[in-house]
Amino acid sequence: MACGGGLTAASLNEENIDPLLQGKTLYSNNCAQCHGHFSESNKKFKSENQISAAIQNVTQMSFLKNLDSNKIAMIAEALMEGVVESEDFTVISPRNNASVTSSFIINGKCILGLQIALSGDFGTKLFTCNGNYSFVVSNLQSGIKTFKVTQQNPTGYIELNRSVIYTVADPISDSVEQTLNNSCTTSGEDVALNPIKRMSKIEYINSLKTLFFDSHWNLFYPSIQSFIDSIPNDQVMDSITTYMRFSKTKSEVKFEHIDQFHKIAEAVSIYFGTIGLDQQRRIFGNCFFYDNTQITCAESFIRSFGLKTFSRPVSTAEFNDARAIYLAETSSRLEGLKSVIYYFLMSPQFLFHMEIESNQSADVITLTQFEIARKISFLITSELPDAYMLNLAQTGQLLSSAQRIAAVNYLVTTYPDKTKETYWQFIKEWLGKNRNEQFPSSSKLSGMVNGLFNPSTQGEEVREGMKDELRKMFEYYTFTNPSGFSEILTNSNSFSTNTLVSSLNGVAAWNGTGAPQNFPANQKRGFLTSSALLTTGGTSNNPFHVGGMIYKHILCREFGNTPAPQDLIPGDNTGQLKTTRDHFSSLTPNGSSCMNCHSQINPLGFPFEDYDFLGRHRNGFEKIYNTNGEEINQLQVDATSTPYLAKRDIAVTGALDLIQKIDQSKESHACFAKQYFRFANYRKDTPEDSCSIKRAYQAIKTGTVLDMIKSIVADDNFIKRRINP
């Protein structure tokens, strides 16, 4: 051999050179049959002494008594391979200025004179074996810490390739920031798959209104109402095992959709055949009024109506199609124009958010200016872009982030009612208030509301009043007095303008303008304590419901593929001398499989034991009713809990304390940003969206809800989509 070692590769006896490999070989020959393959051995980390003792004492191992101590040591060494035995790095004070302490030994022993280095962003510290290597690192600031353990030998440091990442977290304020993608720099790092979507039912209805002016809408609406009612509703998908899907993420096209679209398109076209010429001129254009025999009149209508319905100029092929349809109807020009209306209203370019006009050959395409105009308009007002927005697109004024933010400002200012309605659509779906809980008209409930209202005759008023209070709270802090999410979460104001509902809050009704009413001290704070969210429509508050809602909708946590809950109807505690909490606790006993999920749900729900089934504050005592709804006792409320927040269990004294800590954790802020991102993009977020969501989160963390909305629109991700080839 050139290098003079005298050994060839083929003759190299690795067992003689590498004690570790030799130890593994010895293990394979002597131990593996009983204890499994080396890599899966059930005797990992056994020491030399332990192995020797086993050979002496275990009958089945007696055949190994001839194994000498060197070989046993080699086996033990192999079983210790690569192991840094250590206690977990523990955080003794998990907040800024934290200290981390740990002790460990390497390969089962301290090697006298050998030092261990622990390095991190605090520098490198050396430790000398003293039975074990123990250390304390103090004054750590919050953030992700990487401790790299290296071992020093006479020739220097040998890296053991052991890194321990430990998040030193402030338990309240920094739990979100550190989990977000830290590599985000500028807008639009990555783009998620985003297939085209059908218009939602609400978007479709609003778009029809836009196309035909509200005045006409009111006239022809009666003729299409039954058809609109028959369009399948886009259901919110909100089971415990899946993420919450907003209704407009639904995109399936059933025949029922097409059937009703067809009938509506027919009815609309018929309607415009029956209105007076002056009205027709408004729809079909001036030329129709003066000379409706000219093809140029029809062509003009095709271009203008096509621009509105498709939210962009029609292509040549589309124009020719519409023109041919017009000419095919030979009975009259009016019939031809009606056919053109039908054509546009049935085309996928109207019924879908197509976003394909760029015609780029790329995995990630950038939307055209017209598509951006449409997307922003539907996000803010749930309808087609108006002439101003189309003009912005036409003149290339939607390309930059600043331009898109200006477009949002325009829509919010120009269409405040539609903006608020769309925002409420988001809020009520997010919080599960798109359903109408019915108050049971039982005599039991009549007694339990204590004469406050008549459930059978005023139940609907109260229910709608509760929702309205919720809506007004969000609108106030988003549009009237633009604020951050913290204000919505923690404010002390009652926004109910309904006398019955405001009385549940213990205050007078708000007049709808000016400063809202204040909740009584230490009773309610923010939307989580609103009656709308605490009322289930039954005769009991439901900590499972509230806890699950917070877990999933407010904190954006998911159970994944968890078995569905058992068929359990909680009922209420009427007729029992126990609190609602005790009743619900008994349904999910400790140690039961229920607690796989409820150990996380219940601690978030029990703090709301502070409130009854109408959201009334209990003042520390829960009224106990018999099955007739008559009060029979009062029991002390236990609203204490230890929910998991900011990556640790945190004790809270009740709902207000929990809300404060949720606010401090910022998990709810991040979740709100994520939910709105889903709403804005018609889909669930993906890892590719992490930077966009981070920016939205940061916007609402330090700014207002509108800032967050604008952040999402301004993001490059908003104007791009990935297509799967």
Add this chain to the structure above:
Amino acid sequence: MKNKDLLHYDPISRRVFIRSVCGGLVAFPFLESVLGEKAYASAIGEKRFIGITTPNQLPYAYLGPSKLLGANIPTNYQSVVSQLVDPNGWNYRRVALSDVILREGRISDLLDNKFNAFSNSIYMYRGLDFPGRIDHGRATSLGNMAASHLGHDVKAIANMTIDEFMANSLNFYPNGRFSMTKDILRLGENSISTSNITGNSGVGIGANNGGLSYNGNLSLALQNWFSTASTQSNSSKKNIVDRIISSINTLKSRNSMGAADVIKVEEHQDRLSQLSSRLASTSTVNMSLFNGVTMPNITPSSLGNLADGPTQINNYYTNLVLLLSLAIKCGITKIATIGVESSILSTGASSAQGGSPGSWHGDYAHGNIGPEILALNKWVIDNVVYKLALELNSNESTGVKYLDNTCIYFTPENSYGHSGEGMAGFTIGGSSRINSGNYFDYGDYARRTVKLDWLKVTPDIGLEHGVGLPINRLHVSLLRAMGLTSQDYINKFGNSGSGFGFWRRTYNDSWEANMGSVDRANPDLPLPGFLKS
């Protein structure tokens, strides 16, 4: 029929109409070029389901072969009755319907010799139990178990019925749900199905729980399926729709259309193709077809001759059968349920109850096996089930009969009295998947015989029957026959947790004890012998 004014319209010409419209429609517009490739593929080998039920009791002794009651097998049947044991040790019996016909000339009292021609398409059963169900709950016949309002704790085990599971299954509707106003056509005077009766009492007599499609108005249904309000011709609309369909092909070829985008516009394209198909047929439909046909509104004093059915009822159901045939043949739906309800079976007066018109229901639907209830069920079987089978006994464009791909399921609400023990029923059609041509008695006489002791039959006829298998297994069987897998109906749409197909019963009585080690019901356990291997 006695009623000469049964129809204001000529039924023969109507049948001709249906064949000309829908025969042509199936053979022609379902061509790939019109219907779209995927929809065309699904039109071949369709599976369809029609559930028909009558309220109250129908004693099993009259529905199944009358000579095969009880533990003893008559001598002349001993060579043809197979005594079988399933892998769980459950004893049951099978006899070919052809052997019954050979001996009796007919299948049973209620399935007379006109059914002989369909014997190879009929699967008949007896001996299925829903113990504890002694009250009303029409939806239970489709698998939606309701809590009894008589105090027996039979909790709902699924909040959807089997037809609803079918409607939501991609194994049933491979291209997504094909639905008109309702995913399921619910016809008759009362829906036998309902969306969610969890925790509530069963469907009450005369209640319209679950909602009838178009409120039972046949004319309205026809208008909604085929009519157009336009003053323009439907051919004109069809041309526009076809032009859009064609233009979508251009859209699909754009560079910026991803695979998922293409799927989405194809979905739209397919639905437009269905619309085009309907528009093509609409021009030939006489939209006044069912004018004047109204849902029966029978008062006790107008019942007339119960056995023949009053004119209104006859008129209504004759037309209903035609309408449903039209819907099936034209691909309007693949699922329908027909509840033949109160007018002839529940709310009529009974002269037997003396004085003013009393509760016919009370007289005949509880314990008294009067000839009336048999005659009325026979009327339904003859005039709804049989006529529907006749209408569907024609060839599809594929050469297979509609009936072969259509399972018509008939079941009464209850067995004797209001009992859920020893339930009997039958299916016609769906023979490509169902082991038809046989009569199965699932009562295990070796395990125990049960003497009717609830709402005792008057007069006491001393009948005993073997303890039966859970009726859930029939529901599982029907779902399987329609191509669904257990994944389609477990924990999928309900929030009640257990999902369909499990048997959960907390009312404890001797029935439960006699199940022994038998696997009572689970989502993967059809009835033995039901499915073709």
